[in-house]
Amino acid sequence: MFDLNIEGAELFALPFGDIVPYFSVYSATLAAFVLIFILIAAFDRPERQLNIIFGGDAFYEKEIKEGDTRFSRFMAIACGFATLGAVLTGDIFNFTLFAVLVGITNIAIVASAGNHHVLNAAFQYGIVAMIATVPLFGAAAIILATTGTLSIWTLAGMGAVPLLAKAMLILGVMGEGIAPLYIGKAEIIRAQGAPFVLMIHFSSLLLFLRVTEIVLVI
Amino acid sequence: MIIRKLSGILSNFTNLSRVYAVMVIIVVIAGIASIPSLDYQGDRLYPKTIDRDSPLDPYDRGGIPFESTVVLAEYPENSPYLGYITAYLTPLSLALAAATPHMGTTIVAHPGGIIDEILYATRGLDTVVETTILFVGFAVAAHLFRRREDE
Amino acid sequence: MIDTFHIGMFAASLCIIIAFFSFMKETDDLHRLLLTDLASVMALFLIALVGTDLAEALILPGLVVTISKLMALTEIYLVKEGIQRNQPARTLDIEVLQSAPAILASILVLYGIFLSGFSGGAVAGLGVIFYIICKGHQERFELIETVSGYAWVAWIAAFFIILIFPSQWFLAVMIAGGAILIKVTAKLSLIGTMRGESDV
Structure with missing residues (x-):
């Protein structure tokens, strides 16, 4: 796989039984970004939020208790680690599971805002994220059935994966990573704990x- | 005109599961034509062997407890003790397998057996992620539940 | 050549088209929530088509993902619609539900403990849910949550034992089976407590 252009040199591989996560130049760069975020x-x-009153010089400090943001901070960090897993894993099914984990932590970050409008958006997003498991797991199943393996190491460069499976994989990741579309609509940016919204955009x-890398490699 | 109409549909987020469903249907309909060209290779890893006479019927992979048996894993070199979990039977399921013709299949749920080998050992990372998903799903539900208790 | 796999793929594609067509037609939020279950069965359908032991092991994560997302979404739905306040007092006022739970629940729990592992946890959890739904409950929410958290940690420890000391596989399998049993039972039984009555 490491003779393909997109990956770059192999840096490190971690053998976990059948699942072998790896660091190439490409994935190590992504992993470094994830760690920063x-x-x-x-x-x-984010507890120190200021509201500016328009048309005057006045501002007042929003009262946000420590406990209110604890949940969304926890979920943002969990989402970061899920993204780290998705970036490093060397197995298609394991990747789809990490994508689902990113999806559900995104739902959690959106849902931790109490606003009714935001919750409505979280619900609609959750429906899409849930039905996205069909193309995601479907892609993994078709890859397993047609090539006899799930490991990206074995699949790399073979070109044996059918187009249908690749299209379904991309579609599935679209469904799980669609959250930013909802954020814009839900005005969650101005809710408390808003900085954690950054993690939603970043993870998707x-x-x-x-997924671009995987589809180009297999 | 068309763009305005499309963006009108897309901007209403109650429509998005509908849009997503349309995309999946398009991909699947396009994919149906390619199904006959798919070649089944699925039995390369962990193939299923069925021996109707065995009391452990669909899960009989041979071997005796604390010995190894043949398991076709992706990377056998990463699991030096491959096959030991598959061959292991708890004393209870051994007794059940000896006494009854079909109850031995409880090996699926009991510690030991091929499914546990895959879930705990060779593909253990999958199960870690899976239980984490359950944990997060539960945390969301519990958080919202607690918040509504407080109100 | 058309063999069983291809016939299965055709059938699965047809079912997926039908399932997703329902999402195009349905506009009610609650009905959509119910239909997601129909859709996620299609994912299991495709995995099962592989027909090996590996497929059987992959179905379990697929199932768990569905359960956990459904759990989160249902709670979001309740809060979103604001229907969490008006709880039915005791709608299920049937004599059997007063006398049967103790026996049935204990059978389920015992059988679940006997099975151990994930499916055992599900069976035992079902017993506990049944008991709680029929009899009401007085547990401390946080205590069960903590127990379930420690079980999760024990599970992860078992995973690392297998990776780092493969020769101790027996110990690891026993820890994993026990921890998953406790974890799943605790999680599922908490669903029963989330029905209403305030926590102690």
């Missing part, structure tokens, strides 16, 4: 980068 999510303090971006 996990640190941002862990150390930022990285999922897309990773």
Whole structure:
């Protein structure tokens, strides 16, 4: 796989039984970005939010208790680690599971806002994220049935994966990583704990980068 | 005109599961034509052998407890003790398999057996992620439940 | 050549088209939530088509993903619609539900413990849910949650034992089977407590 252009040199591989996560130049770069964003999510303090009153100089401080953001901070960090897993894993089915984990932590971040409008968006997103498991797992199953393996190491460069499975894999990741579309509509940016929304955008971006790599390699 | 109409549909998020469903249907309909050209290779890993006379019927993979048996894993070199979990039977399921013709299939749920070998050993990372998903799903439900208790 | 796999694929494609067609037609949120279950069965259908032991092991994660997402979405739906306040007092006021739970629940729990592992946890959890739904409950929500959290940690420890000390596979399998049993039972039984009555 490492003679293909997209991956770059092999840096490190971690043998976990049948699932062998690996660091190539490409995935190690993505992983470094994920680590930076996990640190941002862990150390930022969105409790100090200011509301500016338009048309005057006045501002007032929003009262946000520590407990209100604890849940969304936890979920943002969990989402970061799920993204890390999705970026590093060397197995198609394991990748789809990590994508689902990213999807459900995104639902959690959106749902932790109490606003009714935001919850409605979270619900609609959750429906799409849930039915996206069909193309995701379907793609993994078709790959297993037609090539006899799930490991990206074995599949790399073989070109044996049918187009249908590739299309379904991309469609599935689209469904799980569709959250940013909802964020814009739900005005969650102005809700409390808004900085964690950053993690939603970031994780879906990285999922897309990773699935592009997988589809080009297999 | 068309663009305005399309963006009108897309901007209403109650429509998005509908849009997504349309995309899946398009992909599947396009994929139906390619089905006959798919070649079944699925039995390369962990093939299923069925021996109707065995009391462990669909899960009989041979071997005796604390010995190994043949398991076709993707990377056998990564699991030095491959096959030991598959061959292991708890004393209870051994007794059941000896006493009854079909109850031995409880090996699926009991510790030991081929499914446990895959779930715990060779593809253990899958199960880690799976239980984490359950944990997160539960945490969301519990958080929302607690919040509504507080209100 | 058309063999069983291809026939299965045709059938699965047809079912997927029908299932997703229902999402195009349905506009009610609650009905959509119910239909997601129909859709996720299609994913299991496709995995099962592989027909090996590996497929059987992959179905379990597929199933769990569905359960956990459904759990989260249902709770979001309840809060979104604001229907969590008006609880039915005791709609299921049937004599059998007063006398049967103790026996049935204990059978289910014992059988679940006997099975151990994930399916055992599901069976035992079902017994506990049944008991709680019929009899009401007085447990401490956080205590069960903590137990379930420790069981999860034990599970992860078992995973690392297999990776780092493969010769201790027996210990690891026993820890994993026990921990998953406790974890799944605790999680499922909490669903029963989330029906209403306030926690102690």
